[in-house]
Amino acid sequence: MRITYYYPWGLFYPTRSGAAVVAARHLSYFRARGFRPTIVTLGGGSPAAEQAFREHYAWAEDVQIVRPERYPDIRRNYEVWDFGRFLAAHAAIVATPEYREVLARPADLVFLNYVFAAPLLDAVPRNAARVLESVDVISRQFLRERQAPALLEHHLNVEFTLYDLFDAVLMINEDEAAFAAQRGATNAHYVSRGIDVADAYGGYEWPTGAVYDLLFVGSNHGPNVEGARWFYEHVFAPRLKSRGLRWAIVGSVCDRLDFRDPSVSTLGQVDDLNEVYRQSKVVIAPLFSGTGTSIKSLEAMAQGKPLVTTPCGVRGIPNCDAEVVKLDFQASPSHTAEAIAELCQSRSLRESYSQQAIGYILRNFGPLAYGHRMDEILRPLLPAAFPSSPATIQILHAA
Amino acid sequence: MKQKLVILNNGLKDHRGHYFETSISIAEAARQQGFAPILATHSTCPIDLLPDWLPAYPLFTTDHWMTSPPAPDPDVQGAALSPYRDQAISFDEARAGETSLGAWLDGRFDLPRLDAAIDTATELAAIPGDLTYEGWRGRVLELTHGGLDWLRRGIQVMQKLGWCGERLQFYFAPPCVDVGFRRLGNTLKTPLLLVIPRILQPRFYPRLEQRLAEVLQGRGGAASSGSDGGLDGLSPHAGTRRLMETARARLTEHKLGHEFDHARRFLRDLERLLAMADIGPRDHVLLGTAHYREMLAIDWLTCRLGADRSPSFHLEFRHPLFHADPSEAAVEASESLRAQRGVFALQRERADERRIWLYTDTDELRDEYELLTALRFEVLPIPFRAELITPRARSTHGPLTLVFLGDARDEKGFPWLPDLIDQLMDDFVRPGRVRFRLQATLGTPAYNPKSAPALARLRLFGTQQVELVGLDGPLPPEKYYELVSSADVVLLPYDRNRYRAASSGTLAEAIGGGRPAIVPADSWMSTQLAPGAGETFHDFESFVAGTRRVIENFAQYRAAADAHRRTWLQRHSPAALVAAIRAKQGTAPSRNRNAA
Numbered sequence: 003m004r005i006t007y008y009y010p011w012g013l014f015y016p017t018r019s020g021a022a023v024v025a026a027r028h029l030s031y032f033r034a035r036g037f038r039p040t041i042v043t044l045g046g047g048s049p050a051a052e053q054a055f056r057e058h059y060a061w062a063e064d065v066q067i068v069r070p071e072r073y074p075d076i077r078r079n080y081e082v083w084d085f086g087r088f089l090a091a092h093a094a095i096v097a098t099p100e101y102r103e104v105l106a107r108p109a110d111l112v113f114l115n116y117v118f119a120a121p122l123l124d125a126v127p128r129n130a131a132r133v134l135e136s137v138d139v140i141s142r143q144f145l146r147e148r149q150a151p152a153l154l155e156h157h158l159n160v161e162f163t164l165y166d167l168f169d170a171v172l173m174i175n176e177d178e179a180a181f182a183a184q185r186g187a188t189n190a191h192y193v194s195r196g197i198d199v200a201d202a203y204g205g206y207e208w209p210t211g212a213v214y215d216l217l218f219v220g221s222n223h224g225p226n227v228e229g230a231r232w233f234y235e236h237v238f239a240p241r242l243k244s245r246g247l248r249w250a251i252v253g254s255v256c257d258r259l260d261f262r263d264p265s266v267s268t269l270g271q272v273d274d275l276n277e278v279y280r281q282s283k284v285v286i287a288p289l290f291s292g293t294g295t296s297i298k299s300l301e302a303m304a305q306g307k308p309l310v311t312t313p314c315g316v317r318g319i320p321n322c323d324a325e326v327v328k329l330d331f332q333a334s335p336s337h338t339a340e341a342i343a344e345l346c347q348s349r350s351l352r353e354s355y356s357q358q359a360i361g362y363i364l365r366n367f368g369p370l371a372y373g374h375r376m377d378e379i380l381r382p383l384l385p386a387a388f389p390s391s392p393a394t395i396q397i398l399h400a401a
Numbered sequence: 402m403k404q405k406l407v408i409l410n411n412g413l414k415d416h417r418g419h420y421f422e423t424s425i426s427i428a429e430a431a432r433q434q435g436f437a438p439i440l441a442t443h444s445t446c447p448i449d450l451l452p453d454w455l456p457a458y459p460l461f462t463t464d465h466w467m468t469s470p471p472a473p474d475p476d477v478q479g480a481a482l483s484p485y486r487d488q489a490i491s492f493d494e495a496r497a498g499e500t501s502l503g504a505w506l507d508g509r510f511d512l513p514r515l516d517a518a519i520d521t522a523t524e525l526a527a528i529p530g531d532l533t534y535e536g537w538r539g540r541v542l543e544l545t546h547g548g549l550d551w552l553r554r555g556i557q558v559m560q561k562l563g564w565c566g567e568r569l570q571f572y573f574a575p576p577c578v579d580v581g582f583r584r585l586g587n588t589l590k591t592p593l594l595l596v597i598p599r600i601l602q603p604r605f606y607p608r609l610e611q612r613l614a615e616v617l618q619g620r621g622g623a624a625s626s627g628s629d630g631g632l633d634g635l636s637p638h639a640g641t642r643r644l645m646e647t648a649r650a651r652l653t654e655h656k657l658g659h660e661f662d663h664a665r666r667f668l669r670d671l672e673r674l675l676a677m678a679d680i681g682p683r684d685h686v687l688l689g690t691a692h693y694r695e696m697l698a699i700d701w702l703t704c705r706l707g708a709d710r711s712p713s714f715h716l717e718f719r720h721p722l723f724h725a726d727p728s729e730a731a732v733e734a735s736e737s738l739r740a741q742r743g744v745f746a747l748q749r750e751r752a753d754e755r756r757i758w759l760y761t762d763t764d765e766l767r768d769e770y771e772l773l774t775a776l777r778f779e780v781l782p783i784p785f786r787a788e789l790i791t792p793r794a795r796s797t798h799g800p801l802t803l804v805f806l807g808d809a810r811d812e813k814g815f816p817w818l819p820d821l822i823d824q825l826m827d828d829f830v831r832p833g834r835v836r837f838r839l840q841a842t843l844g845t846p847a848y849n850p851k852s853a854p855a856l857a858r859l860r861l862f863g864t865q866q867v868e869l870v871g872l873d874g875p876l877p878p879e880k881y882y883e884l885v886s887s888a889d890v891v892l893l894p895y896d897r898n899r900y901r902a903a904s905s906g907t908l909a910e911a912i913g914g915g916r917p918a919i920v921p922a923d924s925w926m927s928t929q930l931a932p933g934a935g936e937t938f939h940d941f942e943s944f945v946a947g948t949r950r951v952i953e954n955f956a957q958y959r960a961a962a963d964a965h966r967r968t969w970l971q972r973h974s975p976a977a978l979v980a981a982i983r984a985k986q987g988t989a990p991s992r993n994r995n996a997a
Contacts, residue, residue: 079512084479085479085510086479086480086506086509086510086511086512087479087510087512089506089510090503090506090510090512093501093502093503093506096501096503097503120502121501121502121503121506123502124498124501124502124503128498148476149475149476149477149478149479150444150459150460150475150476150477151448151457151459151475152444152457152458152459152460152475152477152673152677153475153476153477153478153479153480153677154448155448155456155457155458155677155678156458156477156480156509156677156678158456159456159677159678159679160506160509163492164502166492166496167496167502181453184453184454185454185456186403186437
């Protein structure tokens with residue numbers, strides 16, 4: 003099957019963002035089904051990084067990198083964080099003969115990431131099936147702090163209208179799929195984000211004992227910073243520190259934290275996150291706002307870690323009451339502290355949560371579940387490309 | 402693409418009043434009837450009040466009350482804001498590949514033309530937000546933005562101070578000062594306010610305008626190339642400009658120039674709405690609380706858009722014009738009414754050119770407006786969600802619940818309630834035959850000076866006897882309907898003069914819920930009550946007597962109210978309102994009332 007696959011954030015190997023994880027999952031799925039897509043991405047990297055990317059995806063039909071720096075119309079729109087301009091940037095790609103030729107190649111399936119890539123459809127073959135990975139209701143994220151909610155509605159109106167250009171739109175969060183359906187996007191489907199659980203079995207604690215009691219992983223995104231600060235001020239400093247608990251914080255969130263405490267290790271970016279997971283007893287996710295799916299929570303669960311988080315921290319992770327300790331941190335900081343302390347003290351309790359979390363991820367977010375759901379969506383669009391026998395699919399997947 | 406029905410409620414800022422309720426109920430009905438509903442509200446309305454399925458555009462900086470300065474302009478940078486741009490490219494054309502998606506998007510975003518050579522650095526620096534300014538141009542722009550920001554804030558503070566000062570005088574100045582100045586003003590009004598300006602106006606203003614025009618033309622032509630409603634200048638569009646100038650002349654003649662400004666601002670916001678929500682000729686816009694000033698703005702807009710591009714506008718006038726029975730003498734005696742007549746006459750002159758339908762929600766109001774305007778007004782059903790009012794199977798034991806609903810306002814008779822309770826105390830309240838649940842949301846005490854002391858008196862009663870609800874603010878729908886549902890009897894001690902012709906959402910809910918009600922006599926409300934389904938009153942004594950009769954004979958009243966319920970609901974519902982709007986599809990408005 004001929005596939006044109008578009009990803010707008012540059013090289014997605016190695017995976018350094020949630021969107022890259024999603025893209026990597028798509029391509030793993032295609033490979034497991036024996037499909038070889040033409041990968042098109044906007045923005046490259048260093049020659050070495052591009053070489054590594056091309057080598058990693060050498061099995062693909064082709065890799066095309068759109069270079070905005072060569073084209074002012076693309077660059078000047080893509081440099082401004084604005085929904086309209088991102089759309090315009092993609093309209094400019096279509097207007098560039100070099101890339102129009104790539105997009106116009108014969109294809110059975112055109113698979114785009116993010117709705118602002120929709121103008122590319124002007125160039126792709128009209129008989130191809132069209133699938134959009136929305137990743138999130140992305141137009142909401144373009145709204146800047148001082149902008150009016152009416153502008154948000156304008157963005158949503160355009161986003162959901164553009165959904166109509168696709169045969170299927172994949173949503174990574176059940177709530178957002180329901181929201182899209184409410185707004186008339188009848189082709190929106192929830193597909194749980196596939197998580198690679200291959201490493202999960204190595205994620206248990208070190209036999210010699212954990213170095214850290216608590217672990218928080220986060221980027222410098224506002225909600226992460228706000229959550230970490232709140233947790234330190236209301237839970238850790240007044241209620242857990244005195245019990246001798248040690249807290250590790252990983253990721254660029256450390257750059258924006260202003261508290262200094264010997265009980266808190268701000269590790270910043272680390273080379274091997276899996277190792278830090280293994281060195282920790284409990285993962286916390288004190289999140290109070292956010293959209294989409296909480297990737298850090300999924301990753302913690304896939305690592306087999308007991309997770310203590312808020313209702314916001316399990317957004318996009320349905321029916322996980324037995325697998326995650328879900329608490330309203332702000333309503334009762336003392337109760338939160340007690341629950342965390344109890345988990346840190348009881349190894350058997352932690353192991354119980356670990357096993358349940360891994361089981362949950364395998365059932366709901368593992369490659370088999372993901373592949374099955376993708377098959378359900380793509381088979382009606384591409385009947386000739388899919389083997390009808392489930393047994394054949396299993397074989398393909400195993401391959 | 403579904404047809405859109407825009408529910409425009411520029412007074413909607415929170416749960417207060419019936420604006421929220423009517424908007425949501427119409428939106429639900431529109432959705433059920435195959436429309437794509439859209440809600441447009443005041444810019445301060447928090448969108449988290451609204452359901453996810455309902456697209457909301459909080460864009461309007463003015464409300465219909467005009468009791469506070471316009472809200473700051475919402476930042477909608479990036480969106481295409483003019484409905485006059487060529488949006489002939491439909492999405493269906495783009496989807497079919499007949500035109501490019503880029504062209505379709507170009508009508509929805511204010512984007513630089515892709516084929517234009519633009520200096521990227523300058524362009525980026527001109528956009529405030531997450532940008533880094535570079536070089537001296539960047540610094541100049543940064544300083545300019547900062548200065549403008551402070552200037553804007555300063556102007557807002559001054560506007561607020563001026564507005565507050567005007568109102569504070571009513572609090573602090575002793576009554577004799579107010580009376581004295583009024584009498585002095587009345588004595589001097591004729592020479593000062595009427596004669597002198599009328600001598601000066603024709604001499605002074607035309608010269609000033611001419612001079613300004615010369616200056617502006619000398620600097621390169623029209624100062625503004627923006628929309629008609631731009632607040633910087635009048636329209637470059639000849640037809641609209643003529644209409645606006647005529648309206649301004651008529652309003653300033655009656656000292657109502659500020660209403661002209663209001664209309665221009667409303668027009669600007671309406672233009673933005675139509676552009677952002679992509680409203681076209683197949684769509685409908687329902688303005689649920691209209692006044693002549695908003696009608697003016699809509700008239701200007703439809704003039705410029707033309708009938709082939711303009712949506713259908715449905716304007717519902719719900720505020721009464723006359724304090725007593727309508728008459729020509731009352732019109733002649735009122736400067737405001739004469740001004741309105743002049744403005745409506747403009748509308749009448751172009752009967753066939755617009756797609757604007759005019760409505761009221763009561764027969765009495767229709768008669769008032771038709772008398773004033775000689776235009777045809779139709780009567781729309783009253784929308785509310787009757788299904789949210791649970792039927793109340795009253796047991797024979799326990800006290801009857803008497804309920805007051807809505808904001809605590811003087812005109813709604815809230816100040817009568819403590820005295821009513823006192824009067825009923827010995828016979829009904831203390832023996833446990835009656836209890837009160839009263840909505841006590843005192844939103845605007847400045848305009849309701851009697852309600853605040855009444856609320857203080859009500860707080861003195863025991864909570865078993867008198868429960869006050871909504872003290873913290875407007876009730877959200879679920880709590881409001883819980884209060885309506887808990888009622889055995891609904892009290893409406895409204896001012897008859899104010900509510901002679903106007904509808905009452907509260908009464909609509911009482912009748913729709915099969916609850917007996919006590920309403921002012923000789924009013925629209927009294928005409929809606931079925932015989933035996935409630936009582937009417939002329940004054941406080943008859944209000945108390947009526948309430949006593951309903952309590953003592955509750956079963957009979959309740960039976961009559963129940964029987965009337967079904968008939969009422971067949972006529973008044975959100976679905977009936979939406980159907981009435983849909984029925985206008987493909988028809989032309991009939992302007993002259995004699996043409997009906």
